[in-house]
Amino acid sequence: MSEVKKLKTRDAIDSNYKWNVDKMYKNSEEWEEKFKILKSKAPQIQKFSGKLGTAKELLCFLESNDDIERLLDKLLVYAHLRGDEDTGNAKFQVLKNKIDAYAAEVSSFTAFFIPELLLLPIGAVDEEINKLPALKVYEFYLSDIISQKEHTLDAEGEKLLASVSDCLNAPGNIFGMLTNADMTFPCIKDEKGNEIELTEGNYSNFIKSKDRCVRKDAFDTLFGTYKNFKNTLTASLTSSIKNFIFDAKIRNYSSSLESSLKPNNIPLEVYDNVVDTINKNLSSLHKYVSLKKKLLGLSEIHMYDLYVPIVEVEQEHIEYEDAVKIALYAIKPLGEEYLNIFKEGINKGWVDVFQNKGKRSGAYSWGCYDSMPYVLLNYNYQLNDVSTLVHEMGHSIHSYYSRKNQPSIYSDYELFCAEVASTTNECLLIDYLIKNEKDKKKRLFLINQQLEGIRTTVFRQCMFAEFEKTTHEKIEQGTPLSPEDLCQIYHELNVRYFGEEMVVDEGIDMEWSRIPHFYNDFYVYQYATGFAAANSFSKMIVEDGENAVEKYIGFLKSGGSDYPISILKKAGVDMSTPKPLEDTIKRFDELLAMLEKEI
Known part of the structure; x- marks a missing residue:
């Protein structure tokens, strides 16, 4: 009888494969000391309430708040990283609970800031900045807040909305409990x-x-x-949409879509461009469906045939050190500096590599302004794990550049930009693998991998985005939506997206009911825009070399110092036009041509 292979305990993992969290705090005792300092400092921020009208006091508040936020972030990151190393370690779970609870308290201490700032006369902040040059660094941050003045309630109104936030979030929570726990x-x-x-x-x-x-x-x-459960799931989703529309109306937005995009200065045309561009190019997806049907030898193709691989290859065992080598070859076009930062991350404890008993599943990149970036992996020796490594290191090196080149106030980047750097690395990896694979079967597998990536991340997410837009607009117009209405909208989208050769099975009509992202309104289109921007960057980097790399590194260094559309545009990718998505479709068509040629 073979021995059951058990997961190693945390202590049994070689230190070379663990992240260096001790660099933040030597131990939990030092963490507790810094936590006491935070608890003594944070309440003092309230002394600035009612005094933000002068340049000196405004600067003092912003600098004090920055100091508190940086300390809070460091404490938060340390506690969570330690807690994720071993979820069974009660000591670190206590640290997590303590800092999570206190983070909410810190937010309450500074709740006066935005309403008070918005009560100042028009132009007052600009006058104060001119009086005190040290305020200049906060100019974009402050102007961004002021730009939302017409959409921000008074202090009492904001307090009231905050007090009912749990109620407004109830539909998403109900959906989560039903689908994760009860169903x-x-x-x-x-x-x-x-x-x-x-x-x-x-x-x-x-x-x-x-x-x-x-x-x-x-x-x-x-x-x-x-x-x-169609009636309950319809009630939860339509209630969530109604709550979002309520919030948009009360904040004086013309639509729920505007309320989602305008805070990041993203024109509504960007959303429309995504939907329109994909709809104009659905023939490419139809061709893929037809080719897949042929390759699978089917007389008719159904929705349940979409995910089956067209070619099976034996999973290759890839040691972690070999994964690092593959990654370095793949991202070589990004230049020596980028490669050296990647190597530094690998060698200096950014990455927690292997599974251990109690370790959190999945993968992520995290860190704060006063720490190194950290990457959690659960490396399992497969090609997908190599992809996960380059993806998460893409996030981490984005953060590294941003923190090195921006003050802390602009060191974080918006969601619209967040997946670009990680996906650019993935695009470079798959391009490298396809170009260098000699085995025909493996090459077919890799080509299909990228085709599936574009199908699911661009075409499918765009279909989700169109479903969101349709349902929100109908409810905004006062049209109630029944389970049958939602199923019909979703069915018609599938018919249009997948084309005549696809048999759109009745079961797929209910797919809308299992998508958790629909409870985070107008989120999914950013998967398509992020992939399109990454595809454009990777193409330019490979084809144009040094000049494109310089612009791309400039994007990584920008953090949140400007609005996402502007940051990407400066780097050479204009998401206000259809071109990045059109280029992604061209890549999809190139891969289809490769697939046809290989078979």
């Missing part, structure tokens, strides 16, 4: 005929099964179960 799925049979309980977790494996009966059964069972 269960029947058993299905796997490829070997074993009865297996279907879950959201194992569905992704079953829908890729080479056995068509298995993936059809998984598809019908999953969406059939969601259909049993």
Whole structure:
């Protein structure tokens, strides 16, 4: 009988493969000392209430607030990283709970700031900046707040909205509890005929099964179960949309879409460009569906056939050190400086590499202004893990450049830019792998991997974005939406997006009901824009070399010092035009041509 391979405990992992969190604080005792300092400093910020009208007091407030926020962030990051190393370690869970609770308290201490700033006469802040040059660094930060004046309530109004935030978030919480905790799925049979309980977790494996009966059964069972809860799921989603519309109206926005985009100065045309550009190029997706149908040898292609790989390859075992070498070859076009920063991260404790007992699952990049970047991995020796490494290091090196080149107030970047650097690295990796793979079968696999990446990240997310826009507009116009209405809207989108050759099964009509992002309004379009921007950057970097790299590094250094559209435009990617998305479609078409040629 073979021995069961158990996960190592944290102590058994070689220190070379652990992140160097001790560089922040030597131990939890030092953390506690700094926490006491924060608790003594933070309440004092309230002394500035009612005094923000003079340049000197405004500067003192901003500098004091910056000091408090930096200390809070460092304490927060340390506690969470330690807690994620081993979720079973009670000591670190206590630290997390303490700092999370106190972070909310710190926010309450500074709640007076924005309403008070907005009460100042028009032009008053500009006058104060002219009086005191040291305020100049905060000019964009302050002007951004003031630009939202017509959409910000008075102190009492903001306090009232804050007090009902839990109620307004209830639909998303109800959806989460229903789908994660209460909803269960029947058993299905796997490829070997074993009865297996279907879950959201194992569905992704079953829908890729080479056995068509298995993936059809998984598809019908999953969406059939969601259909049993269609009334509750309709109520939760439409209530969430109504709450978002309520917030937009009370803040004097012309629409819920404007309320989502305007705070980051993103023109509404950007959203419309995404939807319109993809709709004009749906023939490329239709061609992919037709080719997939042919390659799978199907007389008709159904929705449950979409995720099955067109070619199977044996999973290659890739040691972590080899993953690092592959990553360095792939990102070589980014230049020596970028490569050296990547190597520094690997060698100086940015990355927590392997799984251990109790370690949080998944992967992320985190850190703060006064720490190194940190990357959590759960490396499992597969090609996907190499991709995860370059993705998370893309985030971390973005943060590294931003923190090195911006004051702390602008060291974080907006969500619209957040996935660009990580996805640029992924694009460079897959391009490198495709160009250098000699084995025809593996090359086919890689080509299809990138095709699927564009299908799911650009086409699919755009379809989600169009569904969001349609449902929000209908409810804004006073049209109630029933389960049948939502299913019909979603069905028609699938018919249009996937084309005539796709059999749009009834089950897919319920897919809207399992998308958690729909509770974070107008979020998903940024997956498409982020991928398009990354594709444009990677193309320019490979084709134009040094000049393109210099502009790209300039983007990484910009942090949040300007609005996202402006930052990207300065670097050579204009997201206010259709071109980046059109270039992504061209890449999709190139990959289709490669696939046809290879077969």
